[in-house]
Amino acid sequence: MLFSTPGLHGAYRRADLLEAFGRRRLRDAIRCGRFRPLWTGTLVDGCRFLDVRTRAAAALLAIGPDAILCGPTAAILHGCTAIASADTHVLVPYDRGPRSRPGLVVHHSCFYAAQVTTIDQLRVLSLPQVIADLLCTARAADALAAADEALRRAEPNSDELRAAVTQRLRVRPDPRGTVRGAGLWDLASPAAESPPESWLRLLIVELGFPLPEVNFALLTPTGKESYRLDLAWPNLRIALEHDGYAVHVGREEQDAARREDLRRRGWIVIHVTADDLANPSRMAAKPRAAFATRGYIW
Secondary structure, X not given: OOOOOOXXXXXXXXXXXXXXXXXHHHHHHHHOOOEEEOOOOEEEEHHHOOOXXXXXXXXXXXXXXXXXXXXXHHHHHOOOOOOOOOOXXXXXXXXXXXXXXXXXXXXXXXXXXXXXXXXXXXXXXXXXXXXXXXXXXXXXXXXXXXXXXXXXXXXOOHHHHHHHHHHHHXXXXXXXXXXXXXXXXXXXXXXXXXXXXXXXXXXXXXXXXXXXXXXXXXXXXXXXXXXXXXXXXXXXXXXXXXXXHHHHOOOXXXXXXXXHXXXXXXXXXXXXXXXXXXXXXXXXXXXXXXXXXXXOOO
């Protein structure tokens, strides 16, 4: 069955489909899974039920013309995938009445008319506003990961994004979380290459260790890069690296040779796993022992 009624990214108003194809044909299409109901008044292509853009378009259809996509949903549409969310997030003015429902989170706030942009025909908050809001409201580790990713994607113009987010933090009408958000933004770095690196850096700072350099390049005497270390304190020759399984599987011999070479160069390299990230007290013991070896006493 072919449907010619225009829909955005596979999302439709139920009323539009009823008018175009009639109740019986639409009912049959729903029964066979061609369309699936999502939120009140909306239907989506069955094969695109979990697609971010499809659900974003359906959310805008369900909430109304003054809704804009925000939070993790907007971040994903801007290309930042550090924060995963099964929900679709939209923003409406304070005087609007829509409420959240399963899978759709409605935020009420001042309406950022000057901060609305369009991505793939979808109304979305600007990237600086999205990052500023996440820094103030999201889980700290996720917010830093999103901020790092946004700066990395903005290279070589990350300074422009840094200035724009700083401005959005300053004028944010809701003061809650702005102090924390500004602190996280100061930590953000375009050098971080993955969310686990961001999570690890935040944990290290929260545990009271000095702020490390991110993806520190270790050079040969001729200036050629020999190694890149996830986090490093070069003056102490201490490095801390996240061992992700996908990156290191099948590289056991190369990794062992790398560790031995760094040891001969006088470096202490601490390896952190996902289990360590989930147990901060256990993880803290590793760098503390390394710092003590260098005579750094708490």
